[in-house]
Amino acid sequence: MKLIFEKGSTGRGCDLLPPSDVPVINLEDKFKRQSKLNLPNVSETELSRHYTELMKKTFGVNDGFYPLGSCTMKYNPKINDDMAKLPGFTDIHPLQSEETTQGALEVMALAEEYLCEITGMDNMSFQPAAGAHGEFTGLQLIKAYHEKRGDSKRDKIIVPDSAHGTNPASAAMVGYKVINVPSTNEGYVDVDALRDAVGEDTAGFMLTNPNTLGLFEANILEITNIIHQAGGLNYYDGANLNAIMGIARPGDMGFDVVHLNLHKTFSTPHGGGGPGSGPVGCKLLLSDYLPSPRVIKGAEGSYHLSYDNPDSIGRVKAFYGNFLVVVRALTYILSLGKEGLKHASINAVLNANYMMHQLKDTYHIPFSDHCMHEFIISLEDLKKEKGVSALDVAKAMLDYGMHPPTMYFPLNVPEALMVEPTETESKETLDEAVRVYKKIYEEVTSNPELAHGYPRNTVIGRPDEVGAARNPVLRYVYNK
Amino acid sequence: MGNYVPNTLEEQEAMLGLIGMKSSEDLFVQVPKGVRLNREFDIPSSKSEMEVSRIMTSMAEKNKIFKTIFRGAGAYRHYIPSIVKQITSKEEFITSYTPYQAEISQGVLQSIFEYQTMICELTGMDVSNASVYDGATAAAEAIIMSVERKRNKAIISETVDPQILETIKTYCKSLDIEVVVAGASNGVTDLANLEKLLDEETACLLLQQPNFYGQLEDAEKIGRLVAEKGAKYIISSNPISLGILKTPAEYGADIAVGEGQPFGIPLSFGGPYLGFMATKEKLMRKLPGRIVGETTDNQGRRAFVLTLQAREQHIRREKASSNICSNQALCAMTAAVYLDAMGERGLKQAAELSMAKAHYLARLLCEIDGFNIIYKGEFFNEFVTSSPINVDKLMKILEDRGILGGYPLANDKILWCATEVNTKEEIHKLIDILKEVAV
């Protein structure tokens, strides 16, 4: 399809702004732009249709089953977007006075209160813009805590080998060395290896629970205790919170700091890759280090932004975070309420177990006794025996109008596909997915050579990623 | 109520039965008793959509929407074309995830590719990423990108937005990158001071153009000083201004960053916004974040993919230069549609109008006793004046008359801003009120 730059013609455009009603200023030459500014020359009709075409080439949760493991692609209720479009939220300047933004501050205060209750934390900051940004912030809190105590030798963060890539990357960005601990054959943190790994240099430990294999760490209290005994702190990566709302809370498992992914668990949409929101919650011992400013409630019931936080790690972003995403999350929490949140988690786990149960006789599922909200298929045997990879199977699913599961993650399972159906899919959708998954298995085992050709019914076939990386073409060049 | 689970309780029971479980309790056998929450959450019960809508709307209504705004300082009200709001409300764009499966994500991928192209055109750079969280984190990432083994000092001009400086300090502190602030005189970077600070250990200089006070810096000369020491030159720009002002590339910058909010994104109490980030080809592989590239599919058709991914955290883990995973995709699309709609003519017009209105406002303000322009250099659409009365008091008076006045920098200093949305009538109304209260 053509790029917007290849459409339209010189002179076309939209008529958007009026002529000036005040004298125009002549800019000095030394400040004047020299190079021509090439931007599209399209009429509004062309522009509108261009994006309608792009829309048709985009697959969202609205288009079909989207069981992308670890990403919680649940249905995004439309009221969330509606509320985030209220002018009282969209048209307020971040530097307006507190008296004129009481509603916005109330949104953040309420969201903090509810999310702290859901996670078992004491305070929360919404400044981090995404999960990875939350990790960065949360680890900064841990660092500030040790530094404040004069405990300067703690320079290592421990992560399990099944961790998301952002965990070690965030630790490095906060200046920590990363120690990887292995998982047991059963898919849990190896407690003995963890015990050997901790010491006076342990700053903290990062964990997702349920872990990235979809299993709840049965020894969680022992694990967090080992870290605490060594003088370290426990960090909860909230990527998988959707499995346990109302069942168990990170705060009760021994975690000191958490980040949440509001775009996952709290169903603010993903927007094609963002904006998200990655608030960081913590126990009281870390509250003084949270990013500044913080929203506080005054005695008279009004809300304030407090900048008086001498121990704060500082700012991680301008203003107060992705506010409109917080509006969506609060809308979602109010809709579901205490019963609905638990109900969501129960059904997320039910749907995953229901699908896994029906697939385990067909596919190799390494940890098939039980799963939480997601489960892992390994195609290692299929790869060895038939040369069919996880990628081949994933691409085959595209032809059935389904988004494939997460591929090649976690790293400690070869040829992994990670399936997270979420609670908002009906039994019929799951049954259909099971039927398709089985059909694909039959196709690729009986005709392995065909497997590399999937997908066949999408707008493009498999792209040349090697060529793209070897000879990067990263923009359109005018007048080539 | 408030429930997005499609399956009825009966269906759920049937599903449980089918997998050999008696009740939903059986789903959580893995969760040890010691960590169970054996009570309900202390939060309100679920509510109907109508009730939720009422609660949220009443909170929104507690915020005051100003019809007239003369405040910027990092967040700007510009005209948002209707087409921008319509296109970015399409459900496919809103509900899709990161375009990892290229075959069913060509729409999002192409939109990012077009966004990258336009950021390069605006800044004069060769390569843009798919965006980062905001202008402040873009600046921080640019600094980390510039650091080399033997160059670990980042110089930041004092005229950079203080929130950007604070963010940079948080990022640099934990990586032991030395942050040095170069002083200012007359509202612009002090060249003599800067020259003293620049040395062989300097990784980069960050300059904001126009700067926080709205002033236009001698960015060309500064660029020469930075280049002499072999340091990287980072310029943070207001992207609207690039419709008429020299590009970062024309000033010799190595990295161009900025806050993309003025491109069609509402004020939104500070977020979500959009950090843009672009660089020269030689630094391409150091650029953090997602990048989309053009390639072909297995039948030779044009195709777009996420590329150069081996730079990123999901592959390089602790060795990645940044932990960033997401981008602000929907905000990047907003900016792209905004630029598509505005075109060269529209963007220039927005820039010229903003500059003209600000200068008109400045001229009329100066006719009132006690309001004097503090920094005398050329400015774009923001400027600083003195105030004859306590600034907070003044702002309160304006608030009561439906005007959000300039941003208070001190008890007696105000940072004013105007854009194309401010009409001549609004400006006169402001001036009339000020004349009334200033006497």
Place this chain on the structure above:
Amino acid sequence: MNNEILYTDTHEWVQFLDETTVRIGLTDFAQSELGDLVFVNLPEEGDELTAGETFADVESVKAVSDVYSPVTGEVSKVNEDLLDHPELINSDPMEAWLIEVENVSDKENMLTEEEYKKLIS
């Protein structure tokens, strides 16, 4: 030592150009395991290397792998052709050397061709 080629168990080949100078590349086995390479991160001339430590990495589309130096010494030459043409490693790994190291003062135990073949079989 007359230009004998030795191997490491981390799949590098090492050719001694003289007593204290070596050339290092990736083995054919390594390149075929890695798949199509899209980029190589190389050290700079003058960088000090320590035996057993990583000095470069090679990128395929979805992976990045470290390259280890079996010797201690100083980087004297870098094969800059690879920066633009990483595919040379795939097409002719023995020709596509990565770096030359001089002043080699220490080295790890290395494998003969026979031993290496055994390792990868």
